[in-house]
Amino acid sequence: MNQYFATVARGLETLAAQELEQLGAHSVEPGFCGVAFEGDRTLLYRVNLWARLPFRILVKIHEFTCLDAKDLYRGIQSIDWLNYLTPDMTLAVNTTGKNDRLNHTHFTALQVKNAIIDQQQSNLGERSNVELQAPDVRINVHIERDFCTVKLDSSGNSLHRRGYRPAVGSAPLKESLAAALIQLSGWQPDQMFYDPLCGSGTLPLEASLKALNIAPGLFRVRASAAKAGRFGFETWLDFDLSLLEKLLEEAKDSQLDTLTAPIWGSDRDENVIKQAINNAQNCGVDNYVWFSQMELADVVAPADSGVLFCNPPYGERLGRDSNLGAFYKLLGNVLKQRFKGWTAFVLSGNKELSQSIGLKSSQRIAVYNGTLPCQLMKYELY
Structure with a gap:
């Protein structure tokens, strides 16, 4: 079982937890602006395709004690990034949270990026480029008290952007x-x-x-000729195209x-x-x-x-x-x-x-x- 986290709007955590359970999630636990849950790769793809309430589905890959910038650098370097990222792939780092010594998200993101590309340069002699709009791998780092949690963003653009709504009024609801x-x-x-x-x-x-x-995710798939419209997991090294195609067919058949x-x-x-x-x-x-x-x-x-x-x-x-x-x-x-x-x-x-x-x-x-x-x-x- 992999550990996942769905980010949701404040106040909707319990409702989102119910939706995730209906989609087959295990060990569902609502938190602040999100819901932790467990499942396999099939569930990850299914939730991205079907969930109507979350913004992003994050995949936890590591957690470590982190008091300062040195701890952060060492902890990020302890991850074997070759499992997730090759030098010809682009990356972006998004950071949330803070502690006493890591209280500036831009600095934290820079430290994470440096740790990753330094590992690539040391092991491979080349590095990934940063791409903020449509990266191949979007890395989410959360600092809370003395801990750092590292997750990969499987959704790409926020899931609330279904893809069917280029035309909106003056103050549209998400x-x-x-x-x-x-x-x-x-x-x-x-x-x-x-x-x-x-x-x-x-x-x-x-x-x-x-x-x-x-399934709301079907509109994104139809628009995925544009790289920015894809699910985040579609550019991952372990992407299973046949599994996604199977889930898409099931979704279309159930309409x-x-x-x-x-x-x-x-x-x-x-x-x-x-x-x-x-x-x-x-x-x-x-x-x-x-x-x-x-x-x-x-x-x-x-x-x-x-x-x-x-x-x-x-x-x-x-x-x-x-x-x-x-x-x-x-x-x-x-x-x-x-x-x-x-x-x-x-x-x-x-x-x-x-x-x-x-x-x-x-x-x-x-x-x-x-x-x-x-x-x-x-x-x-x-």
Whole structure:
């Protein structure tokens, strides 16, 4: 069994642990902004292909006592890097954490890089080049108190970048957060899903991927002609192409070709609706998800029951708008008057604005949208 670590957004550790267990992970332990777990190479590939919540899947290769720069250099040199890296391969070093004597991440990364290339020069007479954008091997070093943990990043670009969304609105949700919100809500594919403030479509699209059992990693594989789009493990020395191809075929075979309930999105901005449709085409779900241009004031329930989701602007990043209070009041009125029999979930990072909705929430779940603390508010509409 190899030791792995999935990095996730703060507050989603327990939810991500559940997802990893469902994918077959062993010894799953949620931590801070991540989940430790164990498994074989098949699991590593499967998690990168299927997991909807993590950012990166890291593979632990070494851990050692590390008080200062000398300890760090010696510990990195104790690893036989020929098992992971040849001089014709590029590398990048990412560092997190610190202790009393190693408190500057740039210096730590430089020391790690020097230890690796010095070993290569000594043993082989040549060295790897540094490539920050799309390296063959991305090395993650974490300093915590008196210990250093060395991991390899198997994901390449963050997994939240599915690859289907070149077009985004002004303040888009990360795909992984959208998937987490849907998971937190308990929405099931046999319930209608509607987002009346859908922007470039992230929430309806993530719902459609879940409902149709589409692995989010498939979009990255389709775009992998560009090196930057590949999974990190695809450039490793031990990469098993036949195993990945087998898992890809299984993923494609498990996709569903019908929705059991409609998935809709609408927005007042015609341009972002065009973006949403384009993103749906990139997903291959444009025949399943319905998008339309519509003012919030004109929105009515398209069915007797369902789940409504929305992420209204909350005065951050998009700028503070004096009309936002009135907008939230309108949202509350639309929900109260036109969506009886539905359950609504509203993500808000502004407590004052959320009170303008004028409805009593039955549940509030704390989440983070990036670094911004938010609440996912649940409304039972009778």
